[in-house]
Amino acid sequence: MSPRLTLLFDGGCPLCVREVNFLRRRDRKELIRFVDIDSPDYEPSLWGGITYRQAMSRIHAIEADGTVLKDVAVFRSAYRLIGLGWLYAPTNWPVIGPIVDGVYGLWASQRLKLTGRPDLDNLCGCRDRE
Numbered sequence: 001m002s003p004r005l006t007l008l009f010d011g012g013c014p015l016c017v018r019e020v021n022f023l024r025r026r027d028r029k030e031l032i033r034f035v036d037i038d039s040p041d042y043e044p045s046l047w048g049g050i051t052y053r054q055a056m057s058r059i060h061a062i063e064a065d066g067t068v069l070k071d072v073a074v075f076r077s078a079y080r081l082i083g084l085g086w087l088y089a090p091t092n093w094p095v096i097g098p099i100v101d102g103v104y105g106l107w108a109s110q111r112l113k114l115t116g117r118p119d120l121d122n123l124c125g126c127r128d129r130e
Contacts, residue, residue: 003033005069005077006062008047008055011036013115016059026082053124058108072097072104 007023010016020034035047037055044051048062061074069077076088091100112119118126 002064004031004064005081006033006035006047007074007078008035008037008050008060008062010038010056012038012117013111015111015115023078023082026084029081031081032078052127053120056112056120056123071108072100 007020009020023032024034036042037052042052042055044055047055048060048066048068050060050062050068054060058070059074061069061077063069063077072088072091076085076091079085079088090096107114112123117123
């Protein structure tokens with residue numbers, strides 16, 4: 001069976017790697033493909049044209065039909081595929097959804113700093129010189 005979701009993740013982020021490892025262990029049917037955007041051979045054209053900068057700014061995933069998901073929608077889809085969709089189901093509710101989206105946006109904007117990494121401009125600059 002081919003993957004139903006391709007999840008783009010930052011392999012240089014310890015928290016991201018921890019989450020991916022959890023998802024991999026639970027994905028017994030191999031419904032999720034994991035692509036490390038921090039890998040030097042990450043090629044945007046293979047993954048919906050999502051650039052390194054875009055992928056490092058917010059989490060992205062691509063459904064089997066080509067639909068690009070971002071932010072909390074990625075987690076909703078991934079957790080549904082591993083049988084834990086109920087954990088993220090409340091993020092579709094009218095009051096909770098916008099709050100969770102806002103918290104995720106704040107996390108995404110501070111993720112690099114909080115994990116002790118260079119800022120996005122520096123990471124992208126190093127990438128451009130390779």
